[in-house]
Structures are given as C-alpha cells and as structure tokens.
Amino acid sequence: MTPHRTRTTFAILGLCLALILAACGIGPEDSAGPSPADPGDSGATDTAAPSESAVGGGEPEDELNFANWPLYIDQDDDGNSPTIQQFEESTGVDVTYTEAIEDNSSFFGTVQPALAAGQDTGYDIIVMTDWMIGNMARLGYLEPLDLARDVPNFLDNADQVYLERSYDPDNKYSVPWQSGITGIAYNPALVDEEITSMAQLLDPELIEKYCGQIGMFVEMRDSMSFAMLYNGVTPADATIEDAEAAQQVLLDQAPCVRDYYGNEYAQALADGSLAITMAWSGDVFQLQFDNPDLQFVVPEEGAILWTDNMAIPKGAQHPNAALAMMDYVYDPEVAAQVAEYVNYIAAVPGAKEIILQHAADAESDEDREYLETVANSPLVFPTQEMLDNLYSYKVLDEDEERQWNEMFQEVVQG
Amino acid sequence: MADWLRRHRGLVPYLFLVPGGLWLILFFVVPLITTASVALQEGSLGTGYRLTFNFDVFPDAITRWNVQLVRSLEYGLIVTALTMLIGYPMAYTIAFRGGRYKNILLLLVIMPFFTSFIIRTISWKFILADQGFVLGTLKDIGVLDQSFRLLATPAAVISGITYNFLPFVVLPLYVALERIDPRVVEAAADLYASRFQAFIRVTLPLSISGVFAASLLSFIPAVGDYLNAELLGSRNETMIGNVIQRLYLVNNDYPQASALSLILMIGILVSVFVYRRVLRGQELTV
Numbered sequence: 200m201t202p203h204r205t206r207t208t209f210a211i212l213g214l215c216l217a218l219i220l221a222a223c224g225i226g227p228e229d230s231a232g233p234s235p236a237d238p239g240d241s242g243a244t245d246t247a248a249p250s251e252s253a254v255g256g257g258e259p260e261d262e263l264n265f266a267n268w269p270l271y272i273d274q275d276d277d278g279n280s281p282t283i284q285q286f287e288e289s290t291g292v293d294v295t296y297t298e299a300i301e302d303n304s305s306f307f308g309t310v311q312p313a314l315a316a317g318q319d320t321g322y323d324i325i326v327m328t329d330w331m332i333g334n335m336a337r338l339g340y341l342e343p344l345d346l347a348r349d350v351p352n353f354l355d356n357a358d359q360v361y362l363e364r365s366y367d368p369d370n371k372y373s374v375p376w377q378s379g380i381t382g383i384a385y386n387p388a389l390v391d392e393e394i395t396s397m398a399q400l401l402d403p404e405l406i407e408k409y410c411g412q413i414g415m416f417v418e419m420r421d422s423m424s425f426a427m428l429y430n431g432v433t434p435a436d437a438t439i440e441d442a443e444a445a446q447q448v449l450l451d452q453a454p455c456v457r458d459y460y461g462n463e464y465a466q467a468l469a470d471g472s473l474a475i476t477m478a479w480s481g482d483v484f485q486l487q488f489d490n491p492d493l494q495f496v497v498p499e500e501g502a503i504l505w506t507d508n509m510a511i512p513k514g515a516q517h518p519n520a521a522l523a524m525m526d527y528v529y530d531p532e533v534a535a536q537v538a539e540y541v542n543y544i545a546a547v548p549g550a551k552e553i554i555l556q557h558a559a560d561a562e563s564d565e566d567r568e569y570l571e572t573v574a575n576s577p578l579v580f581p582t583q584e585m586l587d588n589l590y591s592y593k594v595l596d597e598d599e600e601r602q603w604n605e606m607f608q609e610v611v612q613g
Numbered sequence: 614m615a616d617w618l619r620r621h622r623g624l625v626p627y628l629f630l631v632p633g634g635l636w637l638i639l640f641f642v643v644p645l646i647t648t649a650s651v652a653l654q655e656g657s658l659g660t661g662y663r664l665t666f667n668f669d670v671f672p673d674a675i676t677r678w679n680v681q682l683v684r685s686l687e688y689g690l691i692v693t694a695l696t697m698l699i700g701y702p703m704a705y706t707i708a709f710r711g712g713r714y715k716n717i718l719l720l721l722v723i724m725p726f727f728t729s730f731i732i733r734t735i736s737w738k739f740i741l742a743d744q745g746f747v748l749g750t751l752k753d754i755g756v757l758d759q760s761f762r763l764l765a766t767p768a769a770v771i772s773g774i775t776y777n778f779l780p781f782v783v784l785p786l787y788v789a790l791e792r793i794d795p796r797v798v799e800a801a802a803d804l805y806a807s808r809f810q811a812f813i814r815v816t817l818p819l820s821i822s823g824v825f826a827a828s829l830l831s832f833i834p835a836v837g838d839y840l841n842a843e844l845l846g847s848r849n850e851t852m853i854g855n856v857i858q859r860l861y862l863v864n865n866d867y868p869q870a871s872a873l874s875l876i877l878m879i880g881i882l883v884s885v886f887v888y889r890r891v892l893r894g895q896e897l898t899v
Binding site: 459612 | 657658659661680681739742743760764847848859860861862865866
C-alpha cells in the first residue's frame with residue numbers, strides 16, 4: 200500500500216470511528232434515552248425485591264445447568280460425579296455440570312450483560328462467594344427462594360450458623376454449597392518457630408528472615424481482611440479509614456512478599472518456595488497427605504470464614520430443577536459424599552456421623568484411614584473454638600468496592 | 614457476472630480483498646471502536662455505563678500506571694535485543710550451514726509450538742522452583758546461597774518472554790537470509806572484503822527486511838505480554854498487560870482497562886513508525 204493511500208484509508212477510518220463512537224454504546228444500559236430505574240442506586244432493588252414472589256413450587260424441568268468451581272464436587276475414576284448421577288436417576292433431570300467459575304469477578308463479568316438485559320444466563324444454579332451473593336442480590340440479579348416449600352432439607356439439616364448470614368439475611372436468595380477458612384499455612388522445614396499470630400505473616404520485622412518466601416492472596420477481600428484483623432478491626436465493620444490502614448500494612452509487608460497468589464499458592468507451598476503463606480483450609484488438608492508436616496493455623500487475631508453459595512440467576516429456565524438439586528445436596532448422605540471428596544467445610548454437620556459410618560464399612564484400610572481423617576479433621580468439621588474466632592468479609596457497596604480495589608491493586612501491582 | 618467482471622477488470626483485485634477485509638472489520642475494527650467507546654464511558658458494571666466523552670481517562674491512566682508502561686517497553690526492548698542476539702546466529706547457521714539438515718533444524722525451531730505456551734511456561738516454574746531440581750541441587754552442594762531464587766525476578770520474566778518468542782524471530786530471519794545468493798558474498802570476498810566486512814556490508818543489509826519483521830514480531834507481543842510476568846514474576850515485575858487484565862477481569866473497571874489498552878496500542882504503533890524511520894536508509898522491502 201502506498202503511503203498516500205494509507206493516509207486516505209486512515210482518514211476514512213478515523214471519520215467512521217468518530218461517527219460510530221457517538222452512536223455505539225457499550226454495556227448494559229448506556230446513554231440511549233432516559234435510563235430506567237438505576238439498580239445500582241443501593242436500596243432501589245432492595246425495596247422492590249420483597250414484593251417479588253419466590254420461584255419454584257412446581258415439578259422439576261427436564262434439564263439443569265449447574266455452574267461450579269473446579270474440583271468442587273465428588274468425582275469417580277471416570278470423571279463422573281456420583282452425586283450428579285444419582286440425582287439424574289432419581290429425578291429424571293438431565294444435568295449439565297460445568298466447572299465454569301474460576302473467579303467471582305470475572306464470572307460475574309461474563310453473566311452480567313445477560314442479567315442486566317433481563318435475559319437467561321444459560322445457568323440455573325451458580326455458585327458464588329458470599330460477598331458476590333450480596334452484590335448480585337442488591338442488583339436484583341437473583342431469584343428469591345421459598346426454602347420452607349422447596350428446600351426443606353436445608354432448614355432441617357444445615358448448621359445453625361448458616362441460618363443467619365450477613366450477606367443474605369433470611370436466606371432469601373441462596374443456600375451454602377461449601378465453606379472454608381482463609382488462614383495461615385507454613386512449612387516447618389523452612390520455619391523453625393510455631394506460627395500463632397498475624398504478626399508473623401504481616402510484621403515487616405518478624406518476616407525479615409523469610410523475605411521472599413511469604414505468600415499472600417491476590418483476592419482483595421482475603422488479604423485486606425487479614426490486615427484488618429491484624430489491626431484489630433472486624434472486617435465486616437471496616438470503614439474507609441480502616442481500609443487505608445490495612446493497605447498500609449500490606450504495602451509495608453510487600454517487599455518481602457514473594458507473590459500474590461490465586462490457587463497456585465498450593466503448588467508453591469508444596470514445592471518449598473513458600474515458608475509462610477495465606478492458605479485455604481481445604482487445600483492444606485489435601486496437601487497434608489503428601490507432606491504431613493505442613494501446618495494450618497487460625498491465628499489468635501482470627502481468620503476468615505467464607506461461604507460459597509448456590510443461587511438461581513434471574514431468568515433461569517429451570518428453576519424447579521435447580522431447587523430440587525439444592526434440596527438434594529442437603530440430604531446428609533449426599534453432603535457426606537461430597538465432603539469426602541472436596542474436603543471443605545460441609546454445611547451439614549450430620550455428614551460427620553455418616554462419613555465415620557462409611558469409614559467403619561470401608562473395604563480397605565487405606566479408605567478407612569482416609570475417611571476417618573476427613574471426619575476428624577478440624578479443617579472439614581471445625582471445632583467450636585475455631586468457629587468462634589472466624590469472621591466474614593464485609594459486603595461492600597459499589598463505591599467502597601472501587602476504592603478498596605484501587606487500594607489493593609497498588610499493593611499487588613505497584 | 615463474467616461480462617461485468619470483464620468490463621471492470623480493475624475491480625478484481627479488490628474482490629479478492631473482500632474476505633480478508635470483512636474479517637478485519639469484524640474482528641479488528643469493530644472491537645477497536647468498542648474499546649474506544651468503552652474508554653470514554655463512565656459508570657460501573659452494576660449501574661451501567663454512560664458515554665460521557667471522559668477524555669481525562671487517558672492522562673489519568675498514564676499517570677497512574679506509568680511505571681508499568683515504562684517497564685513493559687523496557688522489557689520489550691531487552692527481549693527484542695536478546696531474541697535478535699540469539700536468533701540471528703541461529704537463523705544464519707541454518708540458512709548458510711544447515712545443508713541437508715535445514716528442514717530438520719527448522720522443525721526443531723518450531724517444535725515448542727507442539728505444546729501450549731502456557732504449559733511450557735508453567736513447566737519453567739517447576740524447573741526453577743526454589744527447592745526444585747536445578748536450584749535445590751545447586752543449593753545443596755553449596756554453589757548457591759540458600760535464599761537465592763530465580764523465580765519472581767526480572768531475569769525470570771525477561772528470560773521467559775525471550776524463550777517464548779524466539780521462534781517468531783528465527784523464522785523471518787531465516788526466510789530473509791535464505792534468499793541471499795551466496796555468490797554475492799563470494800563476490801565481496803573477491804573484492805578484498807574481509808569476512809566481517811562482507812557480513813556487515815552485504816549479508817546484514819540484504820537481511821534487513823527480516824530483521825525488521827523479526828524485531829516487530831518479538832517487540833509487539835513482548836510489550837503486551839502478561840503471562841510470563843503472571844507466572845514467573847511478582848509485584849515488582851508487573852507489566853502493563855497484567856494491569857489491564859486485572860482492571861478488566863477483577864476490578865471490572867472497563868473504561869480504565871480500555872483506555873490503557875488503547876494507550877498501549879498507540880505506544881506500540883508510534884515506536885514501530887519511529888523504528889521504521891530509523892531503518893529507512895536501508896533497502897526496506899516491508
């Protein structure tokens with residue numbers, strides 16, 4: 200292409216760009232015309248929601264599309280989930296189970312356009328962490344549930360702590376899938392002291408000798424909440440000043456942090472790259488089979504109890520099948536089956552007895568030992584003492600979320 | 614139709630451009646316009662975005678992320694220099710000394726593509742782990758200090774990018790060098806040029822189009838790369854690609870992410886034009 204023609208082409212392109220820019224809006228609701236009620240205006244949908252009637256109350260549909268996180272359900276050697284198969288057999292519902300969720304925010308980013316446009320997302324059950332349930336409920340993106348009518352197993356079998364949850368009062372939109380603890384893990388081969396406090400992870404002087412072997416989480420809420428607990432602040436009550444103080448703690452710690460990790464911290468802990476790190480309880484439980492020395496602690500200042508919850512996105516095509524599934528997994532037998540595999544905290548305390556029963560019936564010593572370890576592990580069935588020292592994330596409004604995100608991005612990316 | 618074509622023979626070349634043109638419009642122009650439009654909007658994912666022609670987003674983004682922008686350009690330049698230093702001798706050897714092994718050697722160059730580059734980069738994490746096979750052994754025999762590490766350092770990130778883009782540099786260099794008639798080099802020798810002079814005054818200028826193409830093929834993706842910094846680096850090696858990725862996918866801050874993407878693109882375009890200017894004295898067939 201000659202330079203002259205290139206220039207003409209660019210000029211034409213530029214003109215088109217200018218014209219189209221003005222006409223073409225992106226996103227859920229853009230500039231075109233007076234905008235409808237602003238759902239982000241917090242409270243607007245909260246007041247609208249109670250008048251909505253709950254979904255369900257009918258026979259399960261033929262299909263169910265279930266989106267969950269990777270490795271979050273039982274799996275046999277062929278890669279099938281017995282839990283899902285038994286549900287299909289007993290109800291006749293054809294379940295499409297996908298491990299579509301890697302991260303709350305990016306998954307929300309993919310379903311948000313459909314939800315904002317009032318369209319079906321293609322999913323009937325999604326599993327989102329507590330704070331995201333709070334956000335989605337506030338935006339009116341979740342179907343309200345009638346637990347007494349459709350999910351009686353939840354009311355009968357769930358642990359008491361799951362009946363009052365700050366992010367979803369009265370269980371209007373969600374029921375827990377699994378919970379877990381964000382605590383501290385360390386490798387005694389590299390650490391010659393006992394880790395009992397947040398200071399041993401966050402205080403620049405105390406971590407000096409482990410510089411470059413400290414791991415933190417790239418998940419903003421986990422890391423910010425840790426720094427708040429260290430500062431003596433209850434994360435759920437944190438103000439913007441508390442967040443700024445937490446950011447300062449993390450910035451002071453940053454020079455000695457090896458990296459801010461997602462799921463891959465587990466590999467770094469296992470291969471000896473990390474001495475002390477933030478960690479999720481279920482991961483450490485599994486790593487301990489390879490390296491029994493690895494320790495998981497709830498520091499004396501407290502740690503985070505998070506919950507991933509099942510919810511039905513607005514406009515879902517198969518709400519009755521979704522409710523049937525929710526009820527089904529609250530059957531203690533099923534809850535035990537899932538807990539034996541995923542090793543996070545089951546919302547059904549009755550599952551413990553059943554796992555012990557399975558252990559007693561186990562055919563091989565190996566299986567029996569494994570099941571007994573699961574049932575007796577405080578990481579799967581935490582003690583009351585542990586539970587008393589666990590805190591929830593704060594449910595942030597949009598402004599707070601933006602501010603906290605900006606503060607935390609400075610921590611992880613400079 | 615045939616009649617019509619015969620009468621408008623001049624149009625035929627343009628008809629051939631239609632499929633490629635449509636492809637570009639659909640997958641390049643439209644996304645580009647979308648990106649530009651999103652950059653100028655304000656709002657949030659929850660409340661929706663409004664086009665407010667907020668041009669401040671550009672200076673704001675540059676001020677906020679100048680460290681990462683500069684670092685990315687820096688890494689891109691270092692990587693381009695390294696790939697060139699490693700790639701040129703490789704391509705030269707294959708083209709002039711490869712003989713009957715040429716095809717096998719070329720196959721070896723593209724062999725890494727048989728595995729996904731994500732997998733290959735992750736394997737570096739295992740190979741270079743602090744207590745892993747290489748470093749663990751060297752530490753145990755006392756060659757390296759216990760606290761020494763390669764991962765999470767600029768060296769790891771730059772080596773990772775260099776490793777990943779090396780084949781993209783070797784191939785165009787090879788094509789350019791392969792085209793050179795060995796007899797012109799012989800002619801230079803006949804005219805009393807030393808081997809070095811013959812290389813500088815004959816071979817290198819004749820391969821300059823390959824050098825141009827190869828350096829673009831490493832510089833452009835290297836500057837925008839985020840995977841190597843993500844997997845092999847840490848906070849202090851954050852590149853602009855990582856910032857954009859986090860703004861898009863974690864913070865859901867689409868306007869700032871779009872603005873940064875455009876800034877990155879314009880930055881690369883400008884550097885390419887400057888680079889082209891610099892090389893213009895040479896016989897450029899690109």
